Amino acid sequence: MPTFTNRTVDSVYNAEASVSNMSKDDALSAGVRGAIMIAADEIRDGKASSVVEVILEDERGKRALRSTVMVSVASLAVSSVPEQAPLTAVTDVQ
DSSP: OOOEEEEEEOSSOEEEEEEOSOOHHHHHHHHHHHHHHHHHHHHHTTOSEEEEEEEEEOTTSOEEEEEEEEEEOOOOOGGGSOOOOOOOOOOOOO
């Protein structure tokens, strides 16, 4: 299997990792996981949203895939959520 280079880039981070013995889809999945970790760090630091680009390059440095991962968080006021009865399972379906 080929070796790929995963680049994860946003306005703050620029990371690069070499992945081998993976298909292109598996290498992209690894890059997306890295992008989610970067986005989680930024959200933890107070940003409401984060967009991270994942670039997958082949052994010759040619771009094989590009994807964007976006994560956003919206705070909800706890007091504004009405209390509801617990859900029950439906066992008699006709």
